[in-house]
Structure formats: structure tokens, C-alpha cells
Amino acid sequence: MEAMSSFNSLFNSMQQEAKDIFAAQGWPNKRNEDWHYTDLSARLPASFQNQPLELSEDVPLENLTCGVDDATQLTFINGLLSDVEDLPEGLTIDALIAHPELVKQSDDDMTDPLLYSNLAHLETGIVIDVTGVIDRPLEIHFHNTAAEEASFVRIIFRLAAGASLTLLESHSGWGHTQLVSDIYQAEDSMLRHLRLHQAEDTQVSLLLNRVSLDAQAHYHNVAVSLSGGLGRLETRVTFNAPGSHAGLATALLSGGKQHIDVTTRLNHLSPDTTSDTVARTILDDEACGIFQGKVIVHEDAQRVEATQKSDALMLSTEAMMNVKPELEIYADDVACAHGSAIGEIDHEALFFLRSRGIGETAARVMLVEGFIAEILGRLDDFAAGATLQENLSKRVETYLKKSA
């Protein structure tokens, strides 16, 4: 009882601090270098009034989740955890409020706009512990029911030594979503993480992923965005011990006036660590895409291998792509590479396909699908990987045919 109230006062004082900073600084904006391309001050209201949860009608979510039947489902509606299925053995969920030390650890940098604005408005915080090898994927779905609704959620994942999980994270609906996921992976643990972003074209989504890897821990992220609106998909990984590896693969399809920002920051603290980042961005209409990829290799981190590649396919002359690679390398025995390319549909390839009877629209769709096939291919090793690939291919196809 006493512990709880002291926690509450700790939490309250931290949240008050976050609110004060938010009141002074507001949403992430251009004053911060990391937000040069994505200024939210004009996109979000000055504040959100958190609504109490009211679900009068069933929200049909079938087409919005990742569509894996045997996944364990957790559903957040407007930022509140509305539905928890039976959890498999080796997986437990607890309220963040019971773990004061984790909040302090999580909010280590109050100057970070994603952290203070999340904490200032926080509605739900949970801690997910994974202690074994979990075969069933865990899906966490986030849905906002209306434009004036917002979700502010913090999730802390802790994977014990040797634990493994396939995590499916999906986002849909309207309004504003702000998720901070902190992932702590002990040695030899494996997390496969699919992030499916398919919100309506008015949604603003700020999704931050912070991953901390111990020895031999592997983190594989595949992010697919088929959204309208504004999205920032940010991933930060810290490599604490040898043998840790992160693979980040992103496929973005944007059209209309969408603004989609992929930001990665890979912090190689330890020697003998590896990372591999690949982003494929497809921009149509007046969409704006951003890839900011930073790799930091610390002085003692010898024999690090880090590759980073960003390719964009422009389907319209009014679309815009910004690429900002940053390599900060302080060790001498490393292999780091960055490559980026911005191109258009290959007209010779298009003619080749058409000369085989494939209509122009179908041929274009085929080339665009081919452009991101490598990203979806990385789902091979995920639990239910074949189903995920099939579902995502279908959605990509539907998306492309609709916009063709």
C-alpha cells in the first residue's frame, strides 16, 4: 500500500514534469534537429482531452489486424486496453504502475519530445514479460474510433535469456496515436516484430521503438505502412554486448498528401555487433517521404558491421523524398556502408511485361510489388510467416489497385 502510494507520487511527479515541459515545448517541431522534416505543431491540437472509454458499437477490426487466426490478441481502443485474450505460458502482462523503476528507466531523457509528450498524456502503460519460447504470435492492435480520439500508450517488453516471440503490432483508425515501446532483450533472446501501419488518412501516428540488446540477442523488425495521414516510425537500437544483431526492414506505400517519416538510430556500443537496415519507399501523388538513418559506432566497438540502404520509387513528379544518412564511426576496424537511390518505374521493364499480355495497371502493380518483395520476404522466419506474407501482399495489391 505504502509502496503503491510512493510509486504514485513518483509517477505523478514525473508526469507533472512531463506536462510542464509539454506546456513549454509542445509537440515535436522543427526547433529540434531530429524533427527537421516532420513538424507536428500545425498538425495536432494544442491538447487532447482524454475521453473515458465508451464502446457503444462493436468495432470491426478483422481487416485491420494482421489477420493471423491463432495470434493472441490484445486490443487497445482509444488508448485503453479493452480486450485481453488468454495468454500462453511464458507470457505475462502487468500494469506499468506496479514497476516504478521501469518508468524512471524509460523516461531517461525528458528533453525528448516523444517521451515527454507521451508521458504527459499517458493513458495506459503495461509491462509484458516473455520468459520462454512462445510459438503463437502476440498481436497488439491499436485503434482510434474518431478524429478527436487519441491513444497515449507505453509498453515495456522484457525478454528473458533465451526467450523468443513474434510480435505483431498494428495500427488503424483516426485521431492521434502515440506509442512508446521499450524492448529489453536479455542474452540469446529473439524478437520478431512486425509493425503494420494502416491508419486512415487523417491519423497522426508517432510510433517509437527503443530496443536494448544483450549478448547474442536478435531483433528483427519489419514495418509496413499503407497509411494516409502523418506517420513517424522511429526505431532506436542499443547494442550492449557482442553477438547482438538488429535487422530493420521497412516498406512504405504513400499517396495523397501523406507524410511518412522513418527514423532509425543504431547505437553500436559493443564490439562484434551487426545491423542491417533497409527501407523501400513508394511515393505517389503529393506524398512526402523521409528516411533519417543514423549509425553510431563507439570507439571500443571494433568489428561492427552495419549496412544501411534506402531506396525510393517515385510514382509522381509531385512527390518528395528526403534522405538523411548519418554515420558516426569512432572505431577503426568496422565495415559500415550506406546506399541510397531514388528512381522511377523502369519503362523498359514495363514494356517487357506489357509485351507479355499484362495490362499496364497490372504491370505497374507488379513492378511496385517487386520493389518491396524483399521486405515482405523477411517475414519468412516469423511465426505464421506465410500467412502474414499472403495477407500483406493482398493488402499491398488492393492498396495499389485502388490508387492506380
Add this chain to the structure above:
Amino acid sequence: MSALLEIKNLHVSVGETEILKGLNLSISAGEVHAIMGPNGSGKSTLSYVLAGRDGYEITQGDILLNGVSLAEMNPEDRAIAGLFLAFQYPLEIPGVTNMTFLKTSVNAVRRGRGEDEMDAASFLRFVRDKAKALRLDDDMLKRPLNVGFSGGEKKRNEILQMSVLEPTMAILDETDSGLDIDALKTVAEGVSAMRDAQRGMLVITHYQRLLDYIKPDIVHILAGGQIVKTGSPELALELEKSGYADYIGEVVA
């Protein structure tokens, strides 16, 4: 009987440059014609304009397939109408497997011709048989289209596409270039197997070797954007000895 493919006084420009300058050619069903000619004479240009590639402008003349003009038809409709071009330089398409491509192509053409689409299982059987005859193994069907294929594999893959699409008029643009002796034989057998009374073929080549296997009915020489000589298969043998010197002169003059 009217010709299967009738090319009449065809003038084609790419940008400002006229490349085909009044080309006439007529191929009847069941016939195999060969076109030989020096580099840059317009052979690939002819094949592209037949297939409907953008940027090749017909300024005069016409192309008729079964009496229907192709001039205003888009590439996919020409394929449906029965035209097929085996490319001199087949394209690589990352991320699209050969199998997916073949299936999409065959079903698009079948739909266009008012035939039923093939289901996955029967298509697999159908393609495997054809691929085997061309010594293309299953692995080549699973890989992305032409990506990392050797020159010879790409050419055999072109013939595979021809054999699954069953065109009425096939144009082969230097399908023999880059093939080793065995592959040349395999390809020639694949092509010969498709020779029948309903089908016309136009074989573009620089070498007699291919024509030894695919015995053409008629041989043409294309130089300077025109057919400058038409004759029997012996014409090809003659060229092998004396080159194009005699014919190039005629056009320049």
C-alpha cells in the same frame, strides 16, 4: 490467301531519326522467315515497333496482323492478338518470381482471348513440362525474373515464354546470341517444336548456325532500314562468305 503478317512501306522514326525507311515484308501462316543484316541496320527497331514499344513512331505505312492494323494497338493487346517478341536483351525484374510472372502473363493472355484462366496446379504442371524441354530447372522458375540468369538462361527463358503463350506470330531477335553450342541446339529444338501450319516466325540473326537448325523458308537482308534482298536459304550461306558489302552499297548510293 492473305498474309499472317503484312508490313507495308513502313517508316519508323526514333526521335528525329528515321530508322526504318519503307520496309515491306509479308509472312504467311506456316512460314519461317529469317532476317539478317549489319549492326545498326534496324532489325531490333523492327521487332520493337512490331511489339508496340513507346518512342517508335510510325510515320508512314502500316503493320497488319491477320488483316488488323497493329499501329494503334497497345503492347498487351498485341500479345493477346497473338504477337510475341523474344527480346535481344531480356529485362531483369527484381522481386517478381519467374513463376508468378509466367502465370500472370498466361492468364492475362487467356482472359484477353476469351479463354478460361488456368488454376495454380494445372499451370504448374503445364510450365514444368515446357521448362524441362528447355532444360530450365525448377529453381529457375522460383527465382526473380531473369535476375542473375546467365545470358543463355535468359534466352531459354524467352523461348519458355513463347512456348507457354503459344503466339501465332513470333519474332525472335538474336535469340542465338550468347548461347553455347548445346544451348543453341536446345533453343532451336524448342523453336522448331513450335513450328506449325498456323504459326509464322520471324528469326533475326547474324549467324548461319541457328539457321542450320531452324531451316527458314525465306531469308531477307535488312540494310539501311529497308529489305534490300529476299531469297532462298542459300542467301544466308552466301552472306557467310562474302559479308554485307554488296548490299550496304545499294542503300548508301
